[in-house]
Amino acid sequence: MSARNAFYAQSGGVTAVINASACGVIEAARRCPEKIANVYAGRNGIIGALTEDLIDTSQESDAAIAALRFTPSGAFGSCRYKLKSLDANRREYERLIEVFKAHDIGYFFYNGGGDSADTCYKVSQLSESLGYPVQAIHVPKTVDNDLPITDNCPGFGSVAKYIATSALEASFDVRSMSRTSTKIFVLEVMGRHAGWIAAAGGLIETQNIPVLILFPEIEFNQEQFIAAVKEKVAQFDFCTIIVSEGAKYPDGRFLAEQGTRDAFGHAQLGGAAPVVANLIKDATGYKFHWAVADYLQRAARHLASKTDVEQAYAMGRAGVEFALAGHNAVMPTVKRLNHAPYAWEVGMAALADVANVEKFMPRDFISADGFGITELCRQYLTPLIQGEDYPPFEYGLPKYVTLKNAAVAKKLTAFEV
Amino acid sequence: MSARNAFYAQSGGVTAVINASACGVIEAARRCPEKIANVYAGRNGIIGALTEDLIDTSQESDAAIAALRFTPSGAFGSCRYKLKSLDANRREYERLIEVFKAHDIGYFFYNGGGDSADTCYKVSQLSESLGYPVQAIHVPKTVDNDLPITDNCPGFGSVAKYIATSALEASFDVRSMSRTSTKIFVLEVMGRHAGWIAAAGGLIETQNIPVLILFPEIEFNQEQFIAAVKEKVAQFDFCTIIVSEGAKYPDGRFLAEQGTRDAFGHAQLGGAAPVVANLIKDATGYKFHWAVADYLQRAARHLASKTDVEQAYAMGRAGVEFALAGHNAVMPTVKRLNHAPYAWEVGMAALADVANVEKFMPRDFISADGFGITELCRQYLTPLIQGEDYPPFEYGLPKYVTLKNAAVAKKLTAFEV
Incomplete structure (x- = not known):
């Protein structure tokens, strides 16, 4: 031939x-x-x-x-x-x-x-x-890591490494500032349907960083979330939040869809991060900063x-x-x-x-309270971010x-x- | 003693x-x-x-x-x-x-x-x-690089390297997607008063990336800006925008202050990036993505x-x-x-x-149209991001x-x- x-x-x-x-x-x-x-x-x-x-x-x-x-x-x-x-x-x-x-x-x-x-x-x-x-x-x-059968998807490991590293670095920053300034840092990450990328933020907990994660797989419960934030701040004086762009209210609306309007009545496209940051501010008065990594995360070949x-x-x-x-x-x-x-x-x-077929985070990869990852998840994720x-x-x-x-x-x- | x-x-x-x-x-x-x-x-x-x-x-x-x-x-x-x-x-x-x-x-x-x-x-x-x-x-x-007398300030070179690298990577990403999807990428960077960090985004122009910069030192002229965006997209099919958090309207208001309200009437804290992205969308219909690097940029020791x-x-x-x-x-x-x-x-x-004493970008570091950097600026910035x-x-x-x-x-x- x-x-x-x-x-x-x-x-x-x-x-x-x-x-x-x-x-x-x-x-x-x-x-x-x-x-x-x-x-x-x-x-x-x-x-x-x-x-x-x-x-x-x-x-x-x-x-x-x-x-x-x-x-x-x-x-x-x-x-x-x-x-x-x-x-x-x-x-x-x-x-x-x-x-x-x-x-x-x-x-x-x-x-x-x-x-x-x-x-x-x-x-x-x-x-x-x-x-x-x-x-x-x-x-x-x-990057969404949501294909079935394969253990993981090329593209995901690098985003996971980027998000975990960035969250670690920003958390060190906030920890420095929490005495008189920022106590809350919110990082919005990709993953409209599956929380794999958000889960990567949980990898920094082993470095004694307080992290709460909002997964698309878990209905957002505002009351429980605010209580969890207060608890972390009481213990650490700061808290890092990783919010998936796909995080949703129980009624199915995305957190990012706030129906906000600008001065001209145009629908305002926000992100989930400022929404979450403002929720926390309203409930606790804590100063915050937020970041939306967007394309930076999936392009970060460096x-x-x-x-x-x-x-x-x-x-x-x-x-x-x-x-x-x-x-x-x-x-x-x-x-x-x-x-x-x-x-x-x-x-x-x-x-x-x-x-x-879409592969979501298994429930046993998410902690019982819905705001963190389990040891099983850590075991799964850790090898995928190995090596530079x-x-x-x-x-x-x-x-x-x-x-x-x-x-x-x-x-x-x-x-x- | x-x-x-x-x-x-x-x-x-x-x-x-x-x-x-x-x-x-x-x-x-x-x-x-x-x-x-x-x-x-x-x-x-x-x-x-x-x-x-x-x-x-x-x-x-x-x-x-x-x-x-x-x-x-x-x-x-x-x-x-x-x-x-x-x-x-x-x-x-x-x-x-x-x-x-x-x-x-x-x-x-x-x-x-x-x-x-x-x-x-x-x-x-x-x-x-x-x-x-x-x-x-x-x-x-x-990171603001705004101290006088010293040629530059420790902290700035690393942010500049991070912003230039991130803008380069995201620009490559957008260039891949522009045929059917995103044509505009807006990256918001720090620098409330001085545009040094924003200027670093201009370093990627030598790699044939179309970049427009919104400096705090230059009054925002919406009409000229939209015209410049259209021109870049006509030539390259995409455009990267670097907007300083300190970019301002002629009346002194920050671009980030849009007086937007959420469904409950609360003032909505946005960023400059979504504002600029939506301005472009309204004027041109181009699809966009935006990112706010926030603490990630100044903490990025990696x-x-x-x-x-x-x-x-x-x-x-x-x-x-x-x-x-x-x-x-x-x-x-x-x-x-x-x-x-x-x-x-x-x-x-x-x-x-x-x-x-605050040191601002000299006018001859900013291009005549106000949206880019000059060779003088490039000569100044380049050594500061050298080496890993x-x-x-x-x-x-x-x-x-x-x-x-x-x-x-x-x-x-x-x-x-």
């Missing part, structure tokens, strides 16, 4: 290590030119495939591809775009096949979270449903977890190995063998079992790579998405 | 490197036991002196003191407490002398910004005004500037050397000798010239020191502050 081309695309919110997976895919493909002629990357994810906007990765030097390993963000661009079902939008699938045929694409690597696992699964069925031979492999990525970088790379490489071994409709996974010393290996999951993997610096700043991203010549007529 | 004791205290907002100055003071003092018997640290700054709440630093091992060099926050506690003038509050000065006498304190090292330089200057006058012999040395510290750490340490050590050489009412400074290659040496300023100085890590987190902070036995009656 002669070599065919591979398509690789990044999907959804990017991370500090999704490019490490890209690096794993491209380096593994370059080692097998007899089977994979070239890797075409989709410019801005699957949109690049639909619009035939393909990036010729063979134009990039080995050094540039190696630099992807320490460069955050999506080097080829990502997108938020979910393919509908074949029945609902047959036109898009037919277009994909048209593009794949035009560029002799036999391998489809899709690097993303839950939604993209679903897209990838649909593409994997194209050989059967539309008679085009393609092997589709999903490469897992999500503080990536070495474990996470290695796993992200391994997932990309394993994706190619699975494809070359003839697999279709699968996803490499991280399989934990031991907590401490930490040991893991690459596993394999069927995409049919991955698509559209600093990028190179130049003139005081990280030296990240920006690729040439040269376009492959188009062969087809335009297509609107 | 027999050895006397030294008093050291941390004042105002803490930084990633103020403990490096403490380390410099204590290590230098330990090298001269014939002149400085012990360093007593004020628990929670000057309040510790007033309340006779002194920390016996001789109880700390050399290793613990050395670890201060890589530990953020104020290890002895800080405070926001400004001594009034001798005329206005003679009682406090007399109490200070009472405490100094009781513990044979002959050296007063005060580690802080503008306000504490003023306090330190007042203390330095005590020998003359109240007949107690004490040498008062101010050790400069402020990303400290090596230059900053070295200068912070040197300022502490020089403070002791100045005292031992017989100086009073002075502050060590950073004297720049050359931009590139960067060279500096320790200088000395008279406190009379430092107290109550990572703390040790354990179990995936920085291993910062928490001191024993054993109290010195009290000899006096209580004093209320």
Whole structure:
């Protein structure tokens, strides 16, 4: 069988290590030119495939591809775009096949979270449903850590390390100031549905830092929360609060949705952190500060977890190995063998079992009062933030790579998405 | 002359490197036991002196003191407490002398910004005004970088490195997402009066990142700003905005003060970042994300500037050397000798010239349109973020020191502050 081309695309919110997976895919493909002629990357994810906007990765030097390993963000661009079902939008699938045929694409690597696992699964069925031979492999990525089967998701470990470190540093700061000034520090973190990132803030408790966590999985009970804050301040004179952007009132409203209006009557987009800070202020009078880390947390490659970088790379490489071994409709996974010393290996999951399943924090990872993590959770999280993997610096700043991203010549007529 | 004791205290907002100055003071003092018997640290700054709440630093091992060099926050506690003038509050000065006498304190090292330089200057006058012999040395510290005479202030370089790195990483992230999602990223940074920290965000422009900065020194012109945002997005498809917490409307109101009310009519404390993000959204429809770094930026020892750490340490050590050489009412400074290659040496300023003077961004450091930095500014800032100085890590987190902070036995009656 002669070599065919591979398509690789990044999907959804990017991370500090999704490019490490890209690096794993491209380096593994370059080692097998007899089977994979070239890797075409989709410019801005699957949109690049639909619009035939393909990036010729063979134009990039080995050094540039190696630099992807320490460069955050999506080097080829990502997108938020979910393919509908074949029945609902047959036109898009037919277009994909048209593009794949035009560029002799036999391998489809899709690097993303839950939604993209679903897209990838649909593409994997194209050989059967539309008679085009393609092997589709999903490469897992999500800071939310909510994919099933895999022990954890590349991207998460680095965010967890960033949040735990930042919360530790800010807590030391507040502890210094609490005598005459700030007693409460509120840090808002990502995780609209699952509290994995928020849980990482709990890792600093072992350093004698008082932490309360507001998880999306636990209904917000204002009275119990304020009581818990007062108790911590009574004991420590300060308290750090980690609030998930997904924290909710019992009626399902997000804490961040306060229905506030500005002077012109426009709805005011706040964050959960200022809301929580003001609740505490109203109830206790304590001075506060709050921070919203937002993209800083998922882009913070300067503080990536070495474990996470290695796993992200391994997932990309394993994706190619699975494809070359003839697999279709699968996803490499991280399989934990031991907590401490930490040991893991690459596993394999069927995409049919991955698509559209979300993994939440188990109740026994959350303390009985709902505001902390348990020893089980700590055991789970600790290995994931292990090790540092600093990028190179130049003139005081990280030296990240920006690729040439040269376009492959188009062969087809335009297509609107 | 027999050895006397030294008093050291941390004042105002803490930084990633103020403990490096403490380390410099204590290590230098330990090298001269014939002149400085012990360093007593004020628990929670000057309040510790007033309340006779002194920390016996001789109880700390050399290793613990050395670890201060890589530990953020104020290890002895800080405070926001400004001594009034001798005329206005003679009682406090007399109490200070009472405490100094009781513990044979002959050296007063005060580690802080503008306000504490003023306090330190007042203390330095005590020998003359109240007949107690004490040498008062101010050790400069402020992330705001607004002290006069010194080329820069310890604490600033690390925040600048953190803000530039974070803005770079988040900009890479947004660039990945701009095709179908976020086009605007707004990062709010500290600096209520001076735009030095905001200026650091401009350092990433040389990496082909579109950045607009809102300085406290420049009146906010909404129309020009929106036009500039549109221009950047037309060219790059995304734009990063760095907004100082001190950015103001022409009428003097802070951008952050929107007079917004929640559902219960409470004044809503927002930040400048969501305000700017919503202004852009209303004018252009672009999707946005925003972050407020708050304490994360000044506590981020994990990303400290090596230059900053070295200068912070040197300022502490020089403070002791100045005292031992017989100086009073002075502050060590950073004297720049050359931009590139960067060279500096320790200088000395008279406190009379430092107290109550704020140094703002010179107009020629800000671009003509008011939204960026000039080459002059870049030349000034670049050396200050040079070099990395990572703390040790354990179990995936920085291993910062928490001191024993054993109290010195009290000899006096209580004093209320």
